[in-house]
Amino acid sequence: MADCMVFHTQIASIMEVLANAAVSEICKLVDDDYAVFRLEITQTQKENRALRRKLQLFELKMARERVLASRPNSVKILDRYRAMARGEGHFTKGHRSFVKPGGHNTWGDDQPITVDEGSGITTQHIIEIEPADAGPGVKQERSEGEEDPRHSRVKQTRAAEVHSVATEDPATVQPRTQRSVTEVRDRHKSETDTETLTVTQRLLHTGSDHRSDAERLGLGPLGCPPAPGSEYLLYGNPSMRAVNSHPDSGDASEIGNDPSCSYATEMDPGNMRLGLETHTDLSRGNWNRYSGSVYSEGCLDEKGEGLVVEEVTVKVEGDDPPTWNVDSHLGDGHSQGGDFLDYRGSLETNQNVATHSPLHALGDHDPVSTSMGPSDSHGRILFDQVLKSNDRARAQALGEGETLGGSKEKRFLCRFCNKGFSCPQKVEIHQRVHTGVKPFSCTQCHMCFAQAGNLKRHQRVHTGVKPFSCTQCPMCFAQAGDLKRHQRVHTGEKPYSCTQCPMRFAQAGHLKMHLKVHTGERPFACTHCGKRFSERSYLRIHQQKKHSTL
DNA sequence: CTGGGGATGGGGCCC
DNA sequence: TGGGCCCCATCCCCA
Numbered sequence: 001m002a003d004c005m006v007f008h009t010q011i012a013s014i015m016e017v018l019a020n021a022a023v024s025e026i027c028k029l030v031d032d033d034y035a036v037f038r039l040e041i042t043q044t045q046k047e048n049r050a051l052r053r054k055l056q057l058f059e060l061k062m063a064r065e066r067v068l069a070s071r072p073n074s075v076k077i078l079d080r081y082r083a084m085a086r087g088e089g090h091f092t093k094g095h096r097s098f099v100k101p102g103g104h105n106t107w108g109d110d111q112p113i114t115v116d117e118g119s120g121i122t123t124q125h126i127i128e129i130e131p132a133d134a135g136p137g138v139k140q141e142r143s144e145g146e147e148d149p150r151h152s153r154v155k156q157t158r159a160a161e162v163h164s165v166a167t168e169d170p171a172t173v174q175p176r177t178q179r180s181v182t183e184v185r186d187r188h189k190s191e192t193d194t195e196t197l198t199v200t201q202r203l204l205h206t207g208s209d210h211r212s213d214a215e216r217l218g219l220g221p222l223g224c225p226p227a228p229g230s231e232y233l234l235y236g237n238p239s240m241r242a243v244n245s246h247p248d249s250g251d252a253s254e255i256g257n258d259p260s261c262s263y264a265t266e267m268d269p270g271n272m273r274l275g276l277e278t279h280t281d282l283s284r285g286n287w288n289r290y291s292g293s294v295y296s297e298g299c300l301d302e303k304g305e306g307l308v309v310e311e312v313t314v315k316v317e318g319d320d321p322p323t324w325n326v327d328s329h330l331g332d333g334h335s336q337g338g339d340f341l342d343y344r345g346s347l348e349t350n351q352n353v354a355t356h357s358p359l360h361a362l363g364d365h366d367p368v369s370t371s372m373g374p375s376d377s378h379g380r381i382l383f384d385q386v387l388k389s390n391d392r393a394r395a396q397a398l399g400e401g402e403t404l405g406g407s408k409e410k411r412f413l414c415r416f417c418n419k420g421f422s423c424p425q426k427v428e429i430h431q432r433v434h435t436g437v438k439p440f441s442c443t444q445c446h447m448c449f450a451q452a453g454n455l456k457r458h459q460r461v462h463t464g465v466k467p468f469s470c471t472q473c474p475m476c477f478a479q480a481g482d483l484k485r486h487q488r489v490h491t492g493e494k495p496y497s498c499t500q501c502p503m504r505f506a507q508a509g510h511l512k513m514h515l516k517v518h519t520g521e522r523p524f525a526c527t528h529c530g531k532r533f534s535e536r537s538y539l540r541i542h543q544q545k546k547h548s549t550l
Numbered sequence: 551c552t553g554g555g556g557a558t559g560g561g562g563c564c565c
Numbered sequence: 566t567g568g569g570c571c572c573c574a575t576c577c578c579c580a
Contacts, residue, residue, distance in 0.1 A: 423553045426574095433573065447571085453556060454571070461570070475568090481559060482568070489567070509562065510566070540565095 412427040413420050416434040421427045429451060432438065438448035440455035444462045449455040457479065460466065466476035468483035472490040477483040485507065488494070494504035496511035500518040505511040513535050516522070522532035524539040528547045533539040 425554055430574080450572080451556095451574095453558085454573090456556085457558095458571075477568085479570070480557095481561090482570080484559085486568075506566075507568095508560090509564090512562085 411420065412422070412424050414427055414430055414434070416431060419430065421430060432450035438450045440449040440452050442448070442455060442458055442462075444459075447455075447458055449458060460478040466478045468477040468480050470476070470483060470486055470490075472487070475483075475486060477486060488506040494506045496505040496508050498504070498511060498514055498518070500515070503511075503514055505514060516534040520534075522534050524533045524535065525531070526533070526539060526542055526547070528543065531542060533542060
């Protein structure tokens with residue numbers, strides 16, 4: 001019994017010792033971790049302080065630059081600011097001010113809207129820029145053949161730089177593509193805004209062949225196909241004709257005195273290399289093919305230089321005007337769903353459809369066309385989009401109405417929605433909303449467009465040209481509307497207000513998303529667990545949190 | 551006056 | 566929330 005008591009006592013003492021040891025161990029561990037944690041916090045706080053100091057310095061710099069920018073010669077300062085923001089250490093030769101083209105609006109979207117408010121700058125060259133070969137409308141400060149060497153150098157350099165970007169393997173250079181192009185542009189921007197635009201325009205309208213398109217393309221004297229419906233010029237196989245430029249040929253007289261320009265010539269398919277190496281200059285190759293696709297519609301005007309075209313026979317029945325050959329059109333791989341065949345009858349009988357419909361028969365060799373074949377699921381998607389747009393157009397037609405009897409007589413009615421237009425061409429363009437026909441193809445990607453201007457605007461995606469600069473910050477935009485929208489960031493303007501709550505938004509889409517909160521609509525379902533969300537961003541966050549390991 | 555074509559703006563979707 | 570970019574329509578200029 002006594003032994004038992006002693007044993008218990010010993011056990012208890014051992015237990016106590018062990019417990020004390022464990023507690024002290026735990027305390028030690030906690031203390032260590034706490035110390036480490038404190039250390040980390042201290043370091044983080046130090047980093048925060050450093051970052052805050054940097055931020056303050058940057059804000060100070062920004063404020064100083066803003067003050068300077070509000071003074072005359074703001075463009076110079078802003079450009080210098082932009083250059084600094086991009087890490088450029090110097091600002092070169094900013095002696096040319098932004099020159100706005102007089103009269104005819106030829107710059108279009110490529111016209112930077114950051115204007116020289118000061119105008120104290122001596123404008124050395126007042127240029128009314130037209131495409132290099134825009135025909136009789138060309139207005140240039142210099143006489144033909146008089147090439148400013150610096151001007152030329154800049155243009156060639158830029159063309160080469162831009163093209164080097166455009167032709168590199170997108171998979172390897174994509175991340176820097178736009179940036180580098182933008183940088184290139186900005187590098188020259190302050191110095192040669194006008195030159196930049198000249199280059200842009202020349203790139204867009206390459207070719208200095210002063211022969212008319214009709215002559216070059218074997219068309220009739222009016223620049224139109226010889227006979228309605230007999231043959232149409234279509235963008236397509238580059239082996240038939242190609243555009244070449246000889247920036248280094250030295251024979252300026254032959255190519256319109258501008259080495260940067262291109263001309264159309266017959267190419268020997270055997271000698272014509274394929275692929276990107278064929279086009280070592282932006283002024284040929286893709287850009288010309290772009291021009292070709294842009295101006296390949298119907299009658300070509302004098303802007304259709306440098307086309308890569310082929311002639312495609314169009315079925316004509318009797319004396320009837322040529323109609324949409326939907327079969328061939330769709331069959332050429334530009335189909336956007338077999339359901340379009342439903343339109344055939346109406347199109348063929350629709351007198352409103354212009355007789356020079358832009359049959360967009362993409363060449364068989366065009367990778368674009370093959371990527372949009374009828375069997376492609378993409379075609380289904382596009383067709384759905386067309387259906388959607390049809391609904392939109394119908395709704396608009398119902399809303400805006402039969403515009404007949406308006407201030408302008410709109411006697412040309414859309415076959416599909418009865419909307420009225422003043423001329424057949426407008427109807428034709430409009431009807432592409434219903435038919436899904438997109439005659440303007442980008443040569444650098446799969447995109448097709450119903451309107452030439454949209455293609456032109458789209459090309460900035462590839463060139464990186466962003467002509468619309470924010471006056472408040474270094475941001476630049478490819479589209480005017482984007483700049484306008486962006487400026488709300490600075491103004492704080494939020495024009496889209498919720499009717500259900502005080503929330504306001506700077507973008508219509510954001511309000512639309514927000515409204516789902518009130519309606520209870522949850523259109524975004526998680527594919528993993530089925531949980532539904534009112535906004536896509538919520539779904540994304542949910543998936544990242546819950547299913548990121550999947 | 552009309553038609554053709556480019557420029558441009560608003561709307562919308564997506565990331 | 567901000568930006569990229571496409572769609573569609575209208576405006577405007579010019580021949």
